[in-house]
Each structure stands twice: as structure tokens, then as C-alpha cells.
Amino acid sequence: MKEIIYLKGDATLPQANGTRIIAHICNDIGGWGKGFVVAISKRWKAPEIAYREWHKTKTDFALGNIQLIQVEDEIFVANMIAQRGMGIRKNQPPIDYKAVELCLSNLAKNAQNLQASIHMPKIGCGLGGGRWEIIEPMIQKTLLANDIETFVYDFE
Numbered sequence: 001m002k003e004i005i006y007l008k009g010d011a012t013l014p015q016a017n018g019t020r021i022i023a024h025i026c027n028d029i030g031g032w033g034k035g036f037v038v039a040i041s042k043r044w045k046a047p048e049i050a051y052r053e054w055h056k057t058k059t060d061f062a063l064g065n066i067q068l069i070q071v072e073d074e075i076f077v078a079n080m081i082a083q084r085g086m087g088i089r090k091n092q093p094p095i096d097y098k099a100v101e102l103c104l105s106n107l108a109k110n111a112q113n114l115q116a117s118i119h120m121p122k123i124g125c126g127l128g129g130g131r132w133e134i135i136e137p138m139i140q141k142t143l144l145a146n147d148i149e150t151f152v153y154d155f156e
Helices: 036-043 046-057 097-114 132-142
Strands: 005-008 020-027 066-072 075-083 117-120 150-154
Touching (some): 075 097, 097 117
């Protein structure tokens, strides 16, 4: 089984050849403007526009679903809905671990179809309040077990 490749750098500048998918976590209330999405929006406008339109239409806009947007010839962005609202409520972070695993399963299918590698920050661990020791095994189960090359970036 493959292992996660940890890199220093910017996940919006994927360090691999071929088709690449940049994956990140979104909330389920249509909010976009803090965290990793800021870096995405600085490079491409399409993922934010598509996310806001998806939220407005409500078509499949639910925890566990993903939206894939092509932003360059061989680069896609995966908007993955796995966060309930924003901010901590009743001592609970907004990350929804079941939704993370569903999103990653959906991401794996897309990556296999596109023969793509996956690139991401430590998803769900910033504003989502998640714990990497819970999310990392999900990545192993969904992406690595399906032989998908996966890169996780630590921004310097």
C-alpha cells in the first residue's frame, strides 16, 4: 500500500506531474472566505464561484458530497463538504468525521477515473477543528488502499 507523501509548501502548487486534484474541506452553510479557501481563491476564481452556485441551487449540497472543478489542463479542485457550519459549538468542532470519510471515498472514485494524484493541506484540522490522528487513517483507508498517490502539504 502507498504511504502519504508529506511535503513543505503550498498545496495550490501541486508538486507532481500528470492529473492532480487539490482537495479541501468546505462547510455546509455556503461560507467561503477563511482558511485554505483563501489560497485557492487567490489562484483560481472558479472553485469559489462553483461552490457558491452549488450552495444556492442546493442540488446535492450536503455533508459527504464533493464537487470537482477543473481549473487548469491537468488540475482540478475538489470542494468537499465535511464541516457543519463554522466555529465551535457546545465544545464540538465543526468537522464531521463521517462526512470526511464519505468525501474521501467519493474523491477516490474521481481520482481513479481521472488517474489523478491527490494534493491537500491537513484537511479538516484548521478551522474545522479536526484531529489529524483521526483523519490520516481515513486517507489510508480510502485513497492509499486504492493505490492513489497522496500528498499532504505543510505550509511554510
